[in-house]
Amino acid sequence: MAAINSYLNMRRGMTMARTPKIKETVNSRLLKDYASWIYCTSCNKTVAYLCYVTYDAFSFEYTCNCGSKGKVHIEFDGNVNVDKSDTLLIEVKNRLCCPKDKSPLVTFVNKNLIDYKCHIICKGCSTEYSISK
Numbered sequence: 426m427a428a429i430n431s432y433l434n435m436r437r438g439m440t441m442a443r444t445p446k447i448k449e450t451v452n453s454r455l456l457k458d459y460a461s462w463i464y465c466t467s468c469n470k471t472v473a474y475l476c477y478v479t480y481d482a483f484s485f486e487y488t489c490n491c492g493s494k495g496k497v498h499i500e501f502d503g504n505v506n507v508d509k510s511d512t513l514l515i516e517v518k519n520r521l522c523c524p525k526d527k528s529p530l531v532t533f534v535n536k537n538l539i540d541y542k543c544h545i546i547c548k549g550c551s552t553e554y555s556i557s558k
C-alpha cells in the first residue's frame with residue numbers, strides 16, 4: 426500500500442508541479458487555475474491577462490470601471506533571492522515583458538480599469554517589478 430501511495434504522490438507531484446503556495450482572489454475570477462484572463466466578477470469584464478509559466482508571484486489590486494475593487498494574489502515556491510527593480514517592463518505586442526530576459530508577463534486591460542497596482546516576480550531572473558496606474 427505504501428508503495429502505491431508514494432507512486433501516486435509522485436505522479437501528482439509531476440502533474441501539478443505548478444500548484445500555487447498562495448492563491449487569493451477577491452471579486453475576481455481567473456479563466457485557468459493560476460493564469461490567463463482575469464475577470465471582474467461584478468461586471469464579468471476582463472481586467473488583465475496573466476501569462477502561464479513566466480512568473481513566480483503576482484499581486485494585483487485594482488478598481489474596475491464598474492466601481493468594484495478586486496484583488497488577485499498568487500505565489501509559487503522559490504521566491505528566495507528576489508531583486509526589486511524600479512525598471513519599467515517593456516511592451517511587446519500588448520504584453521508587458523521583463524526587460525532582462527524578455528519573458529512576457531502580464532497585460533492590463535486599461536480601458537476596463539480605473540486604477541491598479543501590481544507586483545510581479547519574473548521566474549526567469551527572479552526580479553520583482555511594480556506597475557501601477
Ligand SMILES: [Zn+2]
Pocket residue numbers: 465466467468469470489490491492493
Ligand atoms: Zn467590474
Ligand SMILES: [Zn+2]
Pocket residue numbers: 523524525526527528547548549550551552
Ligand atoms: Zn526576467
